[in-house]
Amino acid sequence: MTHLNLPKKVKISDNVLFQQINNECVLLDMDSEQYFGLNDVGARIWQILSEDGDTEKALLQLLAEYETDETTLRTDFVNLLTELGNEKLIVIEN
Incomplete structure (x- = not known):
């Protein structure tokens, strides 16, 4: 099985404010004074990453919480991290 590579750690940018509203954030x-919305899964990923930024630990925790396969979750996770990194909301550490 081919795995998409997750960065080992990410750091949430210091200039980002986070507000949870129901199951979204x-x-x-x-x-930039821009707002970004995350759905309930994206909000959960943000919460887990805000603890210590360990992406593999976050992936394992998400697999335990959601009914999905690892390949699908890993793909979605990498895509979200890429998007957050492109918007400079997180710093990806390798």
């Missing part, structure tokens, strides 16, 4: 980039 809103991120505010204080530098």
Whole structure:
């Protein structure tokens, strides 16, 4: 099985504010003054990553919480991290 590579760690940017609203969350980039929305799974990923940024640990925790296969979750996780990194909401550490 081919695995998409997750970065080992990510760090949430210091200039991002996070607000949970029900099962979703809103991120505010204080530098660009842009808002970003995350669905319930994206919000859960953000919460887990805010603890210590360990992506493999987050993946295992998400697999335990959601009924999905690892390949699908890993693909979605990598795509979200890429998007958050492109928007400078997180810093990807390798």
